[in-house]
Amino acid sequence: MADDSDRTADENSVADGGYLEREEPRAETTGTPYQTGDPVLARIGETPLVDYPEPTEGGDILLKLEADNPTGSMKDRVALGMIRELEAKGQLEADDVVVEASSGNTAGAVALVTNRLGYDSVLTVPEGTSGQKIGYVRAFGSEIVECPDLESGDERHYRSTAERIAAERGGVWLDQYSTQLNPTVHYEWTGPELWQQAAGDLTHVVCPMGTGGTLSGIARYVKEQTSDVDIVGVDAEKSNISEAFYDRDPGTYDTDVEGLGKERELPTMWFDYIDEVRSVGDRRAFEEARRAAAEHGVLVGGSSGAAIAVAREVADDQPNARIAVIGCDGGEQYFDTVFAEGAMDTEASREEPASSYPE
Template identity: 65%
Template sequence: MLAAIGETPIVPYEDPAIDGSIHVKCEFDNPTGSMKDRIAYGMITELESEGVLSPGELIVEASSGNTAGAVALVANRLGYEAVITAPDGTSPQKLGYVEAFGAELVSCPDVDADDERHYRATAERIADERGGVLLDQYSNQANPAVHAAWTGPELTDQCPEVTHVVAPMGTGGTMSGIAKHVKAYDDSVTTVGVDAVQSNISTAFSGAESGPYETAVEGLGQDEKLPTMWFDYVDEVRSVSDEAAFAHARRGAREGGLLVGPSSGAALSVAREIASVDSDAVVVTIACDGGEQYFDTVFDDEWLAERGVDVD
């Protein structure tokens, strides 16, 4: 199963309304349906190579989304116990992987990051109390490094004519690592990170004053800049509204047969902006996960309306 991670395809996204071209790297083809399988495998094997982890020991990780299932899978196959902490409201489809692969799930209240009950603080406490090793995708440099060494080279091998790379930013590892590689491959390639409107990745990138972080899009945006965000390799960070993210996730499915989650919908909206004004653009956008995990959100008008999201 671990050998099935990576080597995800890049497929063209046909859109007669634009002059440039868009290509989608389908990270939802990984075993647990997201690109987080890459970093789970990379972080754990890096700790093994450093002598920090040995089979049978305890791995602890905090996740509000796809990393939960990815860590559970890799821990299962490499012989580790695993505890995953997650905030209330995390997609039950994503958390289903945790229990399916035999990891322990600890649900935490959805509170501010400075609260000791926060899911990241809880993971740190569990690791300390039970002698576990905390992976910490939010600061672990193996997160972006995996994408620099693995995902980025795949992308340029599959689409050597790429002019723009567009990817959602949560921890920032995917965008940062791929951007580092493509800048070494061809410095003229434009790298564009995608943030939520009410988020502080874009404010940190531009040096603007930070504000509250709030979005209905899982896995998009952060309260603050994280160590896994390598801004030196990122040319732009564009903010996308919840409405645009969900609308483009729907549009991708209905007009392009591309079933993706809302963070990938946000990236698709930016890719379309670029390809609409540049006929020579060859845009590769990263589809971080698949839309089958979001049938009860992306395609549910009532759920969206409850959160004030109007996609009409």
């Protein structure tokens, strides 16, 4: 039997489910701009950009696997970058308590970074946050405060609770939902890394939007290199990011896809660098995540599933497209939701379009 080196490039194409071979390897990245000397934190970043093995009508899809970060998501970058920026500005000192509010991946990321840098930390989360995500916080020794899942204006809301704890304990509240450090970290780090890995050869960047920091930072960096790359945000179907982007009246925010969408526009969303926002329903997002695992062996969460759905649309519509999709986290944290048997009937969505956006 011939070994893999005897296969032709065509035999390794996405058409038969394999990864594309390339004559030239992708460029190595230059590493993090937020050096610490810590061997664990040094594993954050430099995540791979791989060919997504999905047959399309024409365009190529590249998937950036942020699940390769230590806690399994791109929030490791945000936690490390924001804390290092605050240290550099003299706004975070050795005896300070780091406080953050998170409904998901940021909690574990902050717990890891503060563990390695020697800070005490308190993480506030809403009730219903997955046990896997809370597990990171407990494993790394951070204090966790579970709050009622209430409207954001309530003083018992997890974000309001974080602000109050920081004030009472003289701590430093990171506040990923409003600080400009959130998108700035991605402008300084993720954007250049992606651009270098793709050798500047992209037509689109597609990324889920929660706080919007990841896409905003990447978008600004890429737009400074060229205006020829279309930046596409991915929103939940019942969310108000797209409503704010297109200057429409807000509706009710309600989605089952963790980390996707928001009830309103946030200061961390730099719309000036984004070309369009498409909305994806919960069922389609779950379906694409499950397809990625079952058909391609790629384990991603629901928000990444939504982004893949949009990328497939773009690739089918534009034969020469070269699309980078940001896979924000892995699927291991969603075995009891996205991948649970009967968690969501995806059959009803098979004939629906992947996304909706103004013509």
